[in-house]
Amino acid sequence: MKIIGHFTLQSLIVIVLIILADPHVAGRLRAAAPASGFVLIAHGGAGDYSKMTPEQIEMRRTAMVKAIQSGYAILARGGSSLDAVEATIRVMEDSALFDAGRGSYYTREGVPEMDASIMDGRTLQAGSVASLKHIANPIHLARLVMEKTPHVMLVGEGAEKFAKAQGIELVSPYFFFNEREWDRYKNAKAAEEKKKSAAQLKGQEHGTVGVVALDQAGNLAAGTSTGGTEMKMPGRVGDSPILGAGTYANNESCAVSGTGTGEFFMRNVVAADICERVRYLHVSLEQAANDVVMKVLVEQHGDGGVIALDQKGDAAAPFNTPGMMTATVREDGKIRIQGWSKNAKPIIVPATK
Ligand code: ASP
Numbered sequence: 001m002k003i004i005g006h007f008t009l010q011s012l013i014v015i016v017l018i019i020l021a022d023p024h025v026a027g028r029l030r031a032a033a034p035a036s037g038f039v040l041i042a043h044g045g046a047g048d049y050s051k052m053t054p055e056q057i058e059m060r061r062t063a064m065v066k067a068i069q070s071g072y073a074i075l076a077r078g079g080s081s082l083d084a085v086e087a088t089i090r091v092m093e094d095s096a097l098f099d100a101g102r103g104s105y106y107t108r109e110g111v112p113e114m115d116a117s118i119m120d121g122r123t124l125q126a127g128s129v130a131s132l133k134h135i136a137n138p139i140h141l142a143r144l145v146m147e148k149t150p151h152v153m154l155v156g157e158g159a160e161k162f163a164k165a166q167g168i169e170l171v172s173p174y175f176f177f178n179e180r181e182w183d184r185y186k187n188a189k190a191a192e193e194k195k196k197s198a199a200q201l202k203g204q205e206h207g208t209v210g211v212v213a214l215d216q217a218g219n220l221a222a223g224t225s226t227g228g229t230e231m232k233m234p235g236r237v238g239d240s241p242i243l244g245a246g247t248y249a250n251n252e253s254c255a256v257s258g259t260g261t262g263e264f265f266m267r268n269v270v271a272a273d274i275c276e277r278v279r280y281l282h283v284s285l286e287q288a289a290n291d292v293v294m295k296v297l298v299e300q301h302g303d304g305g306v307i308a309l310d311q312k313g314d315a316a317a318p319f320n321t322p323g324m325m326t327a328t329v330r331e332d333g334k335i336r337i338q339g340w341s342k343n344a345k346p347i348i349v350p351a352t353k
Contacts, residue, residue: 037331038075045207046305046324049340064327067091072351081213081221089139092209099207104227106185115241121220121249128153128241134170210257212309220255238262244272253279260304289316
């Protein structure tokens, strides 16, 4: 046996293995390990896009490209996945084209109530907000909760008071007014008055937005922002701001953002389940995401989909609805948009830094 100093080669190997098995060391090593390249994936909601006009679909595609470009620029210059997630979601919230920020669905009382969350896969730090009525960019407030408070989640009035103290303008509910949402609200009300069944009333599309990203340092992050479900009760909170249900990120497993009827995502802790399958069952990300979305959720008639990403840059985007629009960009700068229908041919456009 070859002796190195006082140690045999065997005992040196054992010592190295013990150090690597320490979760803290492993975490640090993983976080620092150079990733194979950066990746950013956004979704604009799962649902039935066939009810939308080609112009509406095109508008959403264009908005997703613009959003992805802002995240791409951050990742390309070495910025963090957390910054890229927030920036991308902000553009989608501002577009008024999705069920988030300015385009949020209305509650049964005719005003939007928004939820959002963001999570850092390197530190497991997270921030979340719910039942906001006067905040233009809920994802930014979620980030501030993460960075400026000892808490993870703030809701309603308390969250808005905190926003004000942070210098964020509280906007009037008119800020969120748009014809499309007003029509959707009126139609849903009218249908309800005619006593249509819950199934008939159910919204055909979800426009929640979510982003997962892997940066050049190998760190994952995830974020989700939503106005929730159509005609929800005031005070109803969905999965999007619930860590482990609609949003989750952990460098040791994966980053996930979900969209669909949140009650199912909460009952099944969908985002965490996908990541924990990867971590403990050692299955591929694709298998974990497919098993949860296409088996667990489908068995319960839970509609929706997820975007999921791991530290290797492997990605999955299963959905059990007729569509889920996603946009993906990697280091090569090609934005690939797809998913507005199962057979939609991906469209590829260049990202500019
Ligand atoms: N998951 C969101 C919620 O239940 C809705 C959606 O994804 O469209 O609040």
